Amino acid sequence: MSSGNVSAVLVHGAWADGSSWSKVIDRLKERGIDAIAAPLPLTSLGDDVAALDRTLERIEGPVVVAGHAYAGAVIGSTRSDRVAALVYVAALAPDEGETVGDVFYRDEAHPQAPQLAPDLHGLIWLPHDAFAAAFAQDGTPRELAVLAAVQRPIAVSCIGEAVGRPLWRDRPNWFLIAGQDRMINPDTQRFMARRMNANVRSYQVDHTPLVTAPDAVTDVIVEAVQSVSAR
Template identity: 65%
Template sequence: MSSQNADVVLVHGAWADGSGWAKVIAPLAAEGFSVTAAPLPLTSFADDVAALERALERKTGPVVLVGHAYAGAVIAAVRSEKVKALVYVAALAPDEGETVADVFYRGEPHPQAPKLEPDSHGLIYLPPDAFPTAFAQNAKADALAVLAASQRPISPASITVPVGRPLWKDRPAWYLIAEEDRMIRVDNQRYMATRMKAEQRSIPADHMPMVTSPAAIVDIIRDAAAAI
């Protein structure tokens, strides 16, 4: 049983998996939170939302739902009444009728952002050289090796579907802005966070703050949990 007032569900984005949350999971668990790193198949937006709904079914208490990058769209598409607060970590937040691609490609990309295109199987992988230059440029070599080795591709079907009414219109939201993000530009993050009317925090972090600045994520989750 959790000794805290909320369960925490962490949702990874594209080119990642649940292991990326390790430095966030450990301190939250030590504080008595029930923590789940929910897996997404990254095969289509509908598949990803359904997978997250299944993970939420397994929770018994109120949930703080945390999404990184692409998962920001997924956490806003679930309809579970257990979700009481949303936390966005350098995450994408399309509004009703928009696609993930619409907000991802908003504005000029960072000069070091990778060029992305599907492979012969129709899946989008992150180029290996993008991990140290754009995905997690502040990470140490051992962390970069794990990130590159465990990357999971995303299907275009996950990012080209217009979303419905996002849950952030009906739940309180927090947004952790990564000021040194080269995948989702900081001005784009501020635009989405402001549009959401989220409580904003900014930190000097790259696109993977759960690896390079985990304490800031723990803090914002703790505050979201306290608020519910």
């Protein structure tokens, strides 16, 4: 099935940048789908949504937007009419009136999850050893080294802002549940996916499958693109 003129916009989460999507971008290109990684400043939820909207403005035609982790709140907060479907990759999906923190801390943390605290600038950094312990425990040494080297901190304000009516209530959506996630409890992911009435795809992958299991992530995005194209 052709993807037609449907593009993909890929949105990174906390402690990452657009390069985290590089393997998925390659695979989507092989499937005939153009993809752009949206750069987020991670300075506030409002700033991040504005950054996503600027990326969406550059694209002609319908778009499938995929968000990883924290970026689930970002993709759910855009009101862009270019968005035809949403894909949540081990992502957070707060409902109206909720914050990222509300859903992130909903269930018990994994024993190897890092303790997170802001620095003197109100920024939260991921401890270096957390990349191998919890963020991407299935990654190769090289992948872990790159993730740690390019990490970008997230401002405390990002996780404390309540969201409005999320777009997942008004668009078809997919949710990749990461069964071996040590950052976002898989039970939390299942809860969010159920209330979203999402098309659920579950894999025994870590928190960052866009790096460690890119074929699985690509398949879910392609499924969403093809669904939009078939309409």
